[in-house]
Amino acid sequence: MSRLSNKHKGKRTLDRNAVERLSPQTNWEHQQAVNAWLRRNTADKDKTAIFFTLKFHRKNDDGYGKAGISETYASKIVSRWLNRLDRELATKREVARGCRIERVVFKHKGFSGENLHWHGVLLTDGDADLLLGKCKRYWQEERGSGWVDAKRSQFEIARHNYSVSAYAAHEVYKLGVEDSWSLEHTNMPNDGLRIAEKVAEQSKHKIIWLRELRMVMGTIITYLHLCEAKNRGNNNLPKDKDWATKLALLLLLQAEQHEQSSFI
Helix, strand or coil, X not given: CCCCCCCCXXXXXXXXXXXXXXXXXXXXXXXXXXXXXXXXXXXXXXXXXXXXXXXXXXXXCCCCCEEECCHHHHHHHHHHHHHHHHHCCCCHHHHHCCCCCEEEEEEECCCCCCXXXXXXXXXXXXXXXXXXXXXXXXXXXXXXXXXXXXXXXXEEECCCHHHHHHHHCCXXXXXXXXHHECCCCCECCCCHHHHHHHHHHHHHHHHHHHHHHHHHHHHHHHHHHHHHHHHHHCCCCCCCHHHHHHHHHHHHHHHHHHHHHHCC
């Protein structure tokens, strides 16, 4: 097990799996990609950013130490809190159709790997102070479950939208983007990773189509060479370039139809 610094010695144990996840190149690439996406979609926003941290208690577990809240139940509490904020700006039917506050939300597990909490940023063009007050009040009202730690949770209006968004996402490198980015709580016009996944899928189809197009063009070139060789060998034979041109147009048309069907 890796050594703990003096700051953490005797306080909590280090999550070995979390440390092992720090090194993969894939997670680092995910972190860079997420930061780039946040820079494009939050840095130039004219809207005010409200940064939040949602914390939870750990409860005594029948003399066996303290147990943390399950991720599934904690996620439901976060969803309920965000839905109440959405209902401040839209009706229930509009919220169901996707009319929600713009936001990015990320799950964190902390240094120990057991400190489950969420960081996120709400983007609003309305009264930020009013929304900030409702964030605090609604989260305090979730204390009835006994899990919500309203005292350690934080809510504040940010000065720089991208800076707080990047901080909210800083555990992507540790957990991986699939586990860290809370897509069920995120709501952005560009729809975050769903757009990235769609682009990746389209790129995959495009690569397949280009590979098939190269095969088609190779067939056309081979046919043209055969026509020229035949015509050079016997001057009495009719010229076949017109037939080659018609074949090329036919094959290109088929390739174009395949491309359109791949991107539907």
